[in-house]
Amino acid sequence: MLEQTPNIDESGGLVPLIVVSLFVAYVLVYFSIWKGVESTGKVVYFTALLPYVLLFIMLFRGLTLEGAGSGLYYLFYPDWSKLGNVKVWRDGVNQVIFSSGIAFGPLVYYSSCRKPDEKILKSSFCLPLINAATSILAAMVLFSFLGHVSETLGISIDEIQIEGIQLAFVAYPAMLSMLPGSNIWAVIFFLMLILIGIDSIFATFDFMMSFLRSEYPCIDKKLRKETFSLILVLLNFAVGLMFCLRQ
Template structure:
């Protein structure tokens, strides 16, 4: 359910990048459409960033292009009146779903080949953008700002929540992605090595991307004669306003825009593949005769369903729904889900039993450091993060828009539909298990013994 909620809005964000890419390709012989204030969507307050006179309420061409041309959110009054679907945006999102379908319809056979492109292409583009970014005036200041720690911000719970969200969305724990893909591995696959390599590459990639972003932010601060804090935005604003704004001032701006948005699309597709592959793999494995034999049809029906659910995000007020889905769809639920996984494996199933399972695969028992992390550090840390996220959920929405109370209630309902799956299944298992209440609890806690390759018996 979390993956479906994510598909309802995440593919829309990729659709925005497709819209920008098409606009960039259409500008090959001229200038980018978010460069000047001479377009039909611009307002009298539009002022180029290089203008010597900046008015108090002035807005930039890139900001107006995103808000008034791509989203056209000025035609909506918020979630109370979202307006009709914007056809061009709905078409871009449909194109994203078509790409996703032809990447998933054959399972890992098709997705595995596509990932070679979607996983490696962003690194090439990141290195190209980094080589360009560090040559810009002001880039040094931006990188210095990026590498200078501000320790006092560690007292802010939002920093920790954002850091956790970054890890969950980039590495994929809790979304079922890692479980789905690892289910195709051989029993004796070195999962220890894979875990270290994957998490290390993930963090190093984020670290590299920071240089790319902050070199450009330093350049923008130099151009606008502002501090970096005043230039940067969070979320979509950074990707669809600040960075395109910087690209528009560079020599060969159309080329840089094309490769930047190609990178965004490939990164986005790479992420959405994983979540939707988790859904299809789980259901096809659970119902091999009904769904497994007709995977192509099942994937098509599933993606069509998610696309129909995603259409409200392509309306003029869809950006508000995107933010709401981001926070209350996977945002809050994923923290509780991963805590439940950690607590279930380490506190109920038991770290010793889990370590023996790992030993049967690798030939050696995990070290003391890992067992301490699994038993104490990870579950407690995740629980604390979840509590702080719940207490500051409205702050996570951000922006100047005030969400109506009914929308917050709907958001909690979405969170409830995912989080409640765990206690509901617990109650279901309790009801169908014979015996007294104590014996039922004892029975459902006991793992099922199954044979594994090599003749061993593993508790699963």
């Protein structure tokens, strides 16, 4: 997929498949944000809610697998000795800050779009709780499948040393390939990843558009929302091409 080159000094040119994928992603983004937050809000009803539906479908499937119980036991049974490990606390804080988007532009921007009568304190409590519940739900899906893999291969979960980006692009595909109807489950999983990724891009673009239009009022006078959105999308697509080079 990455079509690696012999050494880091050689770019080797663009990878056509990745360029096409990037282009399709930005086409979807453009037609979702081209009228600003008005159009994004409607699209998010689909892109934000469907991943939850897919997660619950995968959780239900995971819970029916042999060994799922051992995976969930591994997830929820506490190891109190870890509380004295600084790395555990650091990783936990990093996860909370990253997943909740604290101090990131999109969160601040969307808070400015709330209705005047909406209670901000209520939202401040609900968002972290929903974020935490989503993380637990995703973890239950993962560990139910890990339990099945450990049962099938006859190894402990501790021996499955996969973390970070490998979870999404190595562990999950490998686990799904062991299931009946693996192609269907793979489609569900990667559709969920695509929707989550597009949602993240929506938030970033909405923030950028709002900031630039507030900082430079002349943009609204000279450019329509659709044109301004297109310019931003094309600029980001052009920058993204450097990540489509052979490694």
